[in-house]
Amino acid sequence: MHAKADVTTRLWAVLEKNSVSDITQGGDQRGEWDAGFEVAHRRRSGVGESRASDGALGQGVTLEKRAWGTRLACFKVVDWVAMADTVQPGVTERRGNTALWYGLLITLLGMATDLFYFLRLPPGINRLLPWVNLLVPAIGLLYLVLGLARAFGQAAVYRGKIWGSVVTVMALVLFVGNVVLFRHTRDVPKSAGAPQVGQHLGEFTLPDSSGQATTLGQLLTASAGGAQPKAVLLVFYRGYW
Amino acid sequence: MAISVDAPEVSAKLRRTAALSFTFLSDPNLEVIRRYDLVHVAGGPDGHDISRPAEFLVDRGGVVRWENFTEDVRVRPRAKEMLAAARDIR
Numbered sequence: 042m043h044a045k046a047d048v049t050t051r052l053w054a055v056l057e058k059n060s061v062s063d064i065t066q067g068g069d070q071r072g073e074w075d076a077g078f079e080v081a082h083r084r085r086s087g088v089g090e091s092r093a094s095d096g097a098l099g100q101g102v103t104l105e106k107r108a109w110g111t112r113l114a115c116f117k118v119v120d121w122v123a124m125a126d127t128v129q130p131g132v133t134e135r136r137g138n139t140a141l142w143y144g145l146l147i148t149l150l151g152m153a154t155d156l157f158y159f160l161r162l163p164p165g166i167n168r169l170l171p172w173v174n175l176l177v178p179a180i181g182l183l184y185l186v187l188g189l190a191r192a193f194g195q196a197a198v199y200r201g202k203i204w205g206s207v208v209t210v211m212a213l214v215l216f217v218g219n220v221v222l223f224r225h226t227r228d229v230p231k232s233a234g235a236p237q238v239g240q241h242l243g244e245f246t247l248p249d250s251s252g253q254a255t256t257l258g259q260l261l262t263a264s265a266g267g268a269q270p271k272a273v274l275l276v277f278y279r280g281y282w
Numbered sequence: 283m284a285i286s287v288d289a290p291e292v293s294a295k296l297r298r299t300a301a302l303s304f305t306f307l308s309d310p311n312l313e314v315i316r317r318y319d320l321v322h323v324a325g326g327p328d329g330h331d332i333s334r335p336a337e338f339l340v341d342r343g344g345v346v347r348w349e350n351f352t353e354d355v356r357v358r359p360r361a362k363e364m365l366a367a368a369r370d371i372r
Contacts, residue, residue, distance in 0.1 A: 158356050158357070158358075163360070164359070164360050164362075164363055167357055167358075167360070168357055170356070170357065171356065171357065226354050226355045226356045227354050227355075228325075229322065229334050229335075229352070229353060229354070229355060230320075230321065230322050230325075230334050232318075232319045232320055232334060232351055233319065234318075234319030235318050235319045235351065236318055236338065238346050238348065238349055239346065240345070240346050241343070241344050241345050242338070242340055242344050242345070242346060243317075243344075245313070245314045245317070247285070247307040247308060247309050247313070247314060248307065248308050249290065249293075249305055249306060249307055249308075250290050250291075250293040250297050250305075250306040251290065251294065252290045255305065257344065258344075260283055260305065261340065261342055261344060269342065270342075271341065271368075271372075272339050272340060272341045272342070272347060272368050272371050273283055273339075273340050274283060274337060274338070274340075274368070275283055275285060275337065275338040275339075275340060276283065276285070276336075276337050277284075277285050277318075277333045277335065277336040277337070278284060278286045278333065279286065279322070279325065279326065279332050279333060279335060279355065280287045280326065280332050281287075281326050281327055
């Protein structure tokens with residue numbers, strides 16, 4: 042088992058010399074990159090044995106192995122260094138946190154979905170909106186949490202500790218708010234005793250907006266411009282608008 | 283035709299501001315609302331009882347031909363649905 046510093050030094054050697062053989066020369070030690078290359082090669086060529094024999098085939102494999110090894114070594118360096126939370130010279134500067142940006146955009150979209158009820162969408166889609174109001178903010182929140190984990194866990198690589206935290210708190214408030222709203226708007230009585238299709242509605246008398254007493258019978262026979270209506274739509278609403 | 287617990291004056295104001303020509307009826311004591319089992323106990327501000335949203339298409343004979351009870355007060359029926367149901371009535 043190599044000490045952390047020792048492996049890092051050797052990895053740096055790879056970057057500088059662009060050669061894997063320096064690493065694998067350790068003898069029976071098979072580094073991760075070695076094993077990784079084997080798997081990739083095995084998958085690609087369908088052979089069980091990846092260690093190349095001498096000759097032309099062997100040459101190609103060696104070059105490929107070197108390139109692959111270098112690539113993986115680069116990743117290893119960045120990850121290793123980031124977790125040690127020090128910035129090594131030569132490593133590229135901290136990059137933007139795309140997960141945070143996705144999270145922000147999706148959260149903003151989530152806010153917008155709360156207004157989709159006004160878009161007059163087809164009934165099938167309209168019915169699903171309450172779930173969309175929950176799902177989209179949830180996805181935005183997941184991306185934000187991922188971005189925050191990167192910003193804090195790999196601070197040398199990813200930006201966004203402060204603005205990411207602010208946006209994530211806001212997104213959490215939005216999500217919780219939408220959950221509360223969801224529960225509130227679906228708190229509707231069962232109305233099992235309501236008139237069914239085919240049922241005859243009894244007579245009733247109620248005042249209209251000018252205070253005049255009006256019966257259901259009058260409404261059913263009332264004529265708007267001569268013809269008797271073939272049906273009347275009764276819309277019961279919550280009021281207090 | 284719209285029914286709610288709002289008093290006639292309140293409905294009149296809504297009718298004016300929204301420029302609606304259909305009839306608004308007031309059921310402040312939830313007489314008809316209760317008869318049709320549409321009461322939403324303490325559903326209104328200040329804990330007042332109100333009606334839940336519901337739509338009934340009633341033919342000339344007073345028979346219900348189509349109805350709609352939403353599960354979520356944000357989800358309202360589209361006019362298209364109601365008109366399609368109305369067209370089916372002979």
